[in-house]
Amino acid sequence: MQHNFWLYSVIDRVMLANPQIQSIVEIGTGSGCVTTIFGLWGIHRNIPVVTVDHVNRHHSHVLSRLGVEFLQMDENLPSTQEAILSKIDQKPTWVYCDGGCKSRELKQFAPLLPKNSIISAHDLGTEFRHHIDAIKLCDDGIIKPYHPEWWMEFNIQLAIYMKL
Numbered sequence: 001m002q003h004n005f006w007l008y009s010v011i012d013r014v015m016l017a018n019p020q021i022q023s024i025v026e027i028g029t030g031s032g033c034v035t036t037i038f039g040l041w042g043i044h045r046n047i048p049v050v051t052v053d054h055v056n057r058h059h060s061h062v063l064s065r066l067g068v069e070f071l072q073m074d075e076n077l078p079s080t081q082e083a084i085l086s087k088i089d090q091k092p093t094w095v096y097c098d099g100g101c102k103s104r105e106l107k108q109f110a111p112l113l114p115k116n117s118i119i120s121a122h123d124l125g126t127e128f129r130h131h132i133d134a135i136k137l138c139d140d141g142i143i144k145p146y147h148p149e150w151w152m153e154f155n156i157q158l159a160i161y162m163k164l
C-alpha cells in the first residue's frame with residue numbers, strides 16, 4: 001500500500017526519541033521513498049541503513065549516494081535472515097517491516113532483536129493487525145506497543161513496538 005507524507009513526521013519522532021538506534025533495516029524497498037528518509041537519518045546519525053527487496057525498482061544512484069545498502073534478496077530465505085542479522089550485529093536497530101508479509105516479518109525478527117530496538121509494521125489495519133499479529137509477542141513480554149496514539153495519525157497505518 002502507499003503511504004502518506006505524515007509517516008515521515010512519525011519516523012522523525014521515533015528517531016529523535018531513540019538515540020540508542022545504531023542501524024536501520026527496511027524490509028521491502030519498493031520505489032525507495034521511505035528508504036530515502038531513513039537514508040537521511042543514516043547520514044545524520046552516521047549509522048548504517050540497509051534495505052531489502054527481491055525486486056529492484058528504486059533509483060539505485062539515489063540510494064547509493066545516501067549510503068544506503070540495497071540487498072536484492074528474497075526475504076523468505078534463511079540466508080536473508082542471516083544477512084539481516086549480521087547487519088544488525090546485536091545492536092539496537094529499527095527494523096521496518098514493509099515487505100511481502102509484514103506480520104511474518106515482525107514475528108520472525110522481533111524475538112531476534114537486541115533490547116531497546118524498534119520494530120514496526122506498515123499497513124496496520126489492512127495487511128497487519130495488532131490484536132492478531134502482535135498480541136502474543138506483547139503478552140509474552142518480547143515487545144511492547146510504542147506510542148500507539150501515533151499509529152493511525154493521519155491514517156499512516158504504522159504499528160510500532162519497542163523490544164523488551
Ligand SMILES: C[S@@+](CC[C@H](N)C(=O)[O-])C[C@H]1O[C@@H](n2cnc3c(N)ncnc32)[C@H](O)[C@@H]1O
Nearest residue numbers: 001028029030033034053054074075098099100
Ligand atoms: C509496500 S512495498 C514497499 C514500500 C516501501 N517500503 C515504501 O514505503 O516506499 C512492498 C515491497 O515488498 C517487496 N517484496 C514482496 N515480497 C518479497 C519477498 N519475498 N522478498 C523481498 N521483498 C519482497 C515487493 O517487491 C515490494 O517492493
